[in-house]
Amino acid sequence: TQLLEQSPQFLSIQEGENLTVYCNSSSVFSSLQWYRQEPGEGPVLLVTVVTGGEVKKLKRLTFQFGDARKDSSLHITAAQPGDTGLYLCAGAKQNRDDKIIFGKGTRLHILP
Amino acid sequence: NAGVTQTPKFQVLKTGQSMTLQCAQDMNHNSMYWYRQDPGMGLRLIYYSASEGTTDKGEVPNGYNVSRLNKREFSLRLESAAPSQTSVYFCASAGINSNQPQHFGDGTRLSIL
Numbered sequence: 001t002q003l004l005e006q007s008p009q010f011l012s013i014q015e016g017e018n019l020t021v022y023c024n025s026s027s028v029f030s031s032l033q034w035y036r037q038e039p040g041e042g043p044v045l046l047v048t049v050v051t052g053g054e055v056k057k058l059k060r061l062t063f064q065f066g067d068a069r070k071d072s073s074l075h076i077t078a079a080q081p082g083d084t085g086l087y088l089c090a091g092a093k094q095n096r097d098d099k100i101i102f103g104k105g106t107r108l109h110i111l112p
Numbered sequence: 113n114a115g116v117t118q119t120p121k122f123q124v125l126k127t128g129q130s131m132t133l134q135c136a137q138d139m140n141h142n143s144m145y146w147y148r149q150d151p152g153m154g155l156r157l158i159y160y161s162a163s164e165g166t167t168d169k170g171e172v173p174n175g176y177n178v179s180r181l182n183k184r185e186f187s188l189r190l191e192s193a194a195p196s197q198t199s200v201y202f203c204a205s206a207g208i209n210s211n212q213p214q215h216f217g218d219g220t221r222l223s224i225l
Contacts (some may be wrong), residue, residue, distance in 0.1 A: 042116070042202050042216030082155075088155070096209035097162065099145075104154030109135050 004091055004103035008013075012109040022035050023089035023108040024071045029031040032065055032072045037086040037105070079110045114138050117216035118203050125193045125224050133188040135203030143206045144186035145175050145214065146170075146178060148199040155202065161186055162210055193224045 001024035031050040062075040064101035088105045147155040157170030161180040204214040
């Protein structure tokens, strides 16, 4: 069974602080996706990383794909209450018929 | 842009009742998925359809059936609801290939009494 482990499971920090959440696996993925889910809504795709070592930035969010394409991190600078939500990573294999695999998520709460 | 539309948004059933959750997408996507999301369990795949005319079991298919009615619509049926099926159900779709990013509906919150 291919697993994506996300850590931490829960994180509660003050507005303005920085944080990093992780997504790890023993499997190699052709790409890795990050989603954010807000209360009462479905997950929404934030970014896809496809190249080992790739870094993508989305305003205050920085996503990095590991060199070996087995792991990824999401760093948030100067967290805002609007960043509160469940962050899910999902891995895609090379075979286009293989379904993507979701981690269980990191629940982030930014305190004003 | 509608994207993925799920109906109903909320439902309360009694044990043993049946119901069908509806899902439709307007993005001309090939693959569609049904997940359930429970606290601490993440998204668990119930059934999926890689293309029109095909359906396959996911991780937790017991107690559910699906129908891929056409390319747009993918329904999930609970034949005899049980309290263990209380959950939030999400439908998703993806483009040409199954390994592409998924687009989700806003979910159906289902309570079985």
